[in-house]
Amino acid sequence: xxxxxxxxxxxxxxxxxxxxxxxxxxxxxxxxxxxxxxxxxxxxxxxxxxxxxxxxxxxxxxxxxxxxxxxxxxxxxxxxxxxxxxxxxxxxxxxxxxxxxxxxxxxxxxxxxxxxxxxxxxxxxxxxxxxxxxxxxxxxxxxxxxxxxxxxxxxxxxxxxxxxxxxxxxxxxxxxxxxxxxxxxxxxxxxxxxxxxxxxxxxxxxxxxxxxxxxxxxxxxxxxxxxxxxxxxxxxxxxxxxxxxxxxxxxxxxxxxxxxxxxxxxxxxxxxxxxxxxxxxxxxxxxxxxxxxxxxxxxxxxxxxxxxxxxxxxxxxxxxxxxxxxxxxxxxxxxxxxxxxxxxxxxxxxxxxxxxxxxxxxxxxxxxxx
Amino acid sequence: xxxxxxxxxxxxxxxxxxxxxxxxxxxxxxxxxxxxxxxxxxxxxxxxxxxxxxxxxxxxxxxxxxxxxxxxxxxxxxxxxxxxxxxxxxxxxxxxxxxxxxxxxxxxxxxxxxxxxxxxxxxxxxxxxxxxxxxxxxxxxxxxxxxxxxxxxxxxxxxxxxxxxxxxxxxxxxxxxxxxxxxxxxxxxxxxxxxxxxxxxxxxxxxxxxxxxxxxxxxxxxxxxxxxxxxxxxxxxxxxxxxxxxxxxxxxxxxxxxxxxxxxxxxxxxxxxxxxxxxxxxxxxxxxxxxxxxxxxxxxxxxxxxxxxxxxxxxxxxxxxxxxxxxxxxxxxxxxxxxxxxxxxxxxxxxxxxx
Numbered sequence: 028x029x030x031x032x033x034x035x036x037x038x039x040x041x042x043x044x045x046x047x048x049x050x051x052x053x054x055x056x057x058x059x060x061x062x063x064x065x066x067x068x069x070x071x072x073x074x075x076x077x078x079x080x081x082x083x084x085x086x087x088x089x090x091x092x093x094x095x096x097x098x099x100x101x102x103x104x105x106x107x108x109x110x111x112x113x114x115x116x117x118x119x120x121x122x123x124x125x126x127x128x129x130x131x132x133x134x135x136x137x138x139x140x141x142x143x144x145x146x147x148x149x150x151x152x153x154x155x156x157x158x159x160x161x162x163x164x165x166x167x168x169x170x171x172x173x174x175x176x177x178x179x180x181x182x183x184x185x186x187x188x189x190x191x192x193x194x195x196x197x198x199x200x201x202x203x204x205x206x207x208x209x210x211x212x213x214x215x216x217x218x219x220x221x222x223x224x225x226x227x228x229x230x231x232x233x234x235x236x237x238x239x240x241x242x243x244x245x246x247x248x249x250x251x252x253x254x255x256x257x258x259x260x261x262x263x264x265x266x267x268x269x270x271x272x273x274x275x276x277x278x279x280x281x282x283x284x285x286x287x288x289x290x291x292x293x294x295x296x297x298x299x300x301x302x303x304x305x306x307x308x309x310x311x312x313x314x315x316x317x318x319x320x321x322x323x324x325x326x327x328x329x330x331x332x333x334x335x336x337x338x339x340x341x342x343x344x345x346x347x348x349x350x351x352x353x354x355x356x357x358x359x360x361x362x363x364x365x366x367x368x369x370x371x372x373x374x375x376x377x378x379x380x381x382x383x384x385x386x387x388x389x390x391x392x393x394x395x396x397x
Numbered sequence: 398x399x400x401x402x403x404x405x406x407x408x409x410x411x412x413x414x415x416x417x418x419x420x421x422x423x424x425x426x427x428x429x430x431x432x433x434x435x436x437x438x439x440x441x442x443x444x445x446x447x448x449x450x451x452x453x454x455x456x457x458x459x460x461x462x463x464x465x466x467x468x469x470x471x472x473x474x475x476x477x478x479x480x481x482x483x484x485x486x487x488x489x490x491x492x493x494x495x496x497x498x499x500x501x502x503x504x505x506x507x508x509x510x511x512x513x514x515x516x517x518x519x520x521x522x523x524x525x526x527x528x529x530x531x532x533x534x535x536x537x538x539x540x541x542x543x544x545x546x547x548x549x550x551x552x553x554x555x556x557x558x559x560x561x562x563x564x565x566x567x568x569x570x571x572x573x574x575x576x577x578x579x580x581x582x583x584x585x586x587x588x589x590x591x592x593x594x595x596x597x598x599x600x601x602x603x604x605x606x607x608x609x610x611x612x613x614x615x616x617x618x619x620x621x622x623x624x625x626x627x628x629x630x631x632x633x634x635x636x637x638x639x640x641x642x643x644x645x646x647x648x649x650x651x652x653x654x655x656x657x658x659x660x661x662x663x664x665x666x667x668x669x670x671x672x673x674x675x676x677x678x679x680x681x682x683x684x685x686x687x688x689x690x691x692x693x694x695x696x697x698x699x700x701x702x703x704x705x706x707x708x709x710x711x712x713x714x715x716x717x718x719x720x721x722x723x724x725x726x727x728x729x730x731x732x733x734x735x736x737x738x739x740x741x742x743x744x745x746x747x748x749x750x751x752x
Contacts, residue, residue, distance in 0.1 A: 028666050037657075037733045072736025143597075249734065368744035379673065389738040 034248030043253035044076040061219035062089030062380025069385040084352035091378035099124035104331035114148040115163040145177035152189040172286035175293035190323035200310035215259035217245040220274035227282025246274040303347025346373035356386040418513040423543030440526035445537035453537035463498035466557040478607030482525035489558040494613035498560030505539040510549035570647035572627040582707040584660040586679035604664035610683030615704040628688040649726040654714030
């Protein structure tokens with residue numbers, strides 16, 4: 028299959044693995060930011076093709092995982108309202124809130140629908156004028172343009188029954204937050220290729236300079252990831268720290284200017300609470316005042332009630348440490364015992380980009396039996 | 398449908414195809430009798446069914462009997478490569494074939510939603526009748542219920558199948574042995590992706606055709622050659638990965654398969670890539686996995702390759718240790734890069750309403 032096979036070619040993977048073995052002289056810890064990259068690494072066993080000097084740690088790049096529990100609880104409360112059709116990407120449905128998840132609300136009669144594109148929610152709102160349609164807008168910069176486009180379309184159509192529960196997060200502030208933490212272990216980053224397809228990679232230059240870390244914009248296939256690792260190791264061994272682009276078939280320095288324009292028209296940066304990490308300034312999006320009428324939190328604020336006792340994740344869940352790369356899923360005592368995809372304690376065990384889900388799916392028996 | 402016939406003073410007009418199913422079609426009265434005559438008997442007619450007794454009376458068989466049942470709720474009813482009617486025959490026949498049984502008889506239970514066009518029902522029933530005839534099985538008894546509009550989804554079908562297992566045949570997970578080779582009969586995931594693409598109106602749907610097909614002929618051919626077949630399993634919901642895990646647990650044993658040998662067509666690969674699905678977990682309706690000693694592999698493959706349904710059969714791996722405790726069972730996949738990973742049961746539902 029064109030555009031895929033060449034990036035999964037066993038010979039190319041073997042060559043890159045050998046090259047990394049040859050150039051790595053010192054121990055280095057590299058973080059892949061994106062959960063999609065984590066899944067590729069664990070699925071194909073790419074970390075096992077690296078020399079012992081190189082440690083890969085898994086970053087916070089799973090938007091489902093970092094959505095704070097109060098937003099999951101709010102989503103559940105909204106989905107319970109009898110006049111609401113609650114639209115979400117499938118990943119969010121099994122993420123545990125304080126007491127329940129969206130799948131349980133659906134089973135109890137809530138009208139929860141899985142959508143593949145934010146524009147699907149527009150179609151649902153149009154065909155159900157007597158219902159209130161709420162979309163759970165989750166994602167990084169990658170999905171923000173489609174979300175913004177749906178909101179612009181709702182605005183142009185004067186839709187009065189379309190609302191957005193905004194949970195968008197931004198990657199660069201999270202990377203800075205990790206680097207500035209006292210317990211930081213990260214010496215180099217594989218930046219998330221798809222985010223850079225939209226946003227470009229100029230914004231990483233100041234991070235490189237300030238924290239002296241190499242950042243390589245990297246794709247998601249085995250050859251991409253090993254090439255990205257090789258480029259980071261090369262820089263580290265040479266004492267350099269610059270932004271490089273491994274994923275040039277998709278990413279240009281300036282990114283997708285049209286998409287950025289649409290995002291900027293609809294959203295403005297805001298402080299966002301990251302699950303397990305805490306508040307990070309300018310790390311999320313909120314609707315600009317022009318589009319405030321679509322804000323589900325504002326519209327439904329008098330109809331949903333979250334008690335103070337709500338909004339607390341399971342105490343055994345170590346997802347905060349997992350998402351900051353301070354712990355591997357296999358090092359968590361609940362992994363594979365109290366916490367499984369069927370009975371998750373935290374979002375990283377159920378999201379398709381979650382690190383715990385990757386370890387459970389591809390390695391759990393060997394991990395649990397150790 | 399299995400009521401005694403009774404004296405009918407009037408001669409009702411045949412059911413018009415532009416009519417729709419009403420609750421009375423399942424109510425035991427005139428309309429139900431008319432539905433039975435004009436739709437079901439018209440299509441399925443055979444001496445066992447035509448008697449319209451409370452039970453079908455079947456001749457005694459030489460050998461052990463295999464019996465299985467399955468319900469079909471696929472949406473859409475019609476998809477590239479099949480429909481709910483042909484699926485309801487293939488699916489149940491294949492379950493019999495996996496025990497080495499020769500399929501003989503089927504029952505057919507229909508749950509119809511009020512408002513279903515009779516023409517749609519006729520189309521499904523006609524497809525079912527043709528498929529059964531092609532497969533050499535009789536539909537010998539049946540039942541019809543009608544549920545209120547909104548309480549069903551057009552048509553649900555249940556079929557129960559009975560087949561005869563030849564005396565010398567003993568197939569099942571209890572025979573899985575260390576060193577057995579694992580053969581898969583063809584490319585994976587076509588049924589699931591064909592149904593999904595049709596249902597969601599995805600644009601690549603033109604390339605995707607269900608693999609729905611009867612498997613009993615090829616299995617009979619294999620058995621007639623006196624091959625030592627230890628175990629068979631058809632790959633339905635949950636795909637290859639789930640079937641291997643079920644058998645590894647039942648063994649209990651360990652299995653290793655080679656990623657590079659697993660056949661997946663380019664349209665299925667492409668569709669799975671776009672939708673983020675793993676073809677190893679996607680449903681099939683005309684594929685199976687077979688376990689047999691290494692000495693019999695070459696002959697088995699040459700027989701498989703003569704049949705259209707298994708012309709791409711390939712040896713994908715082997716059983717490691719056998720006679721383990723259930724918690725030691727394990728299926729691993731050797732990647733193209735020589736690394737190993739677990740191939741586990743699916744968590745949650747990957748594609749609902751696929752069969």
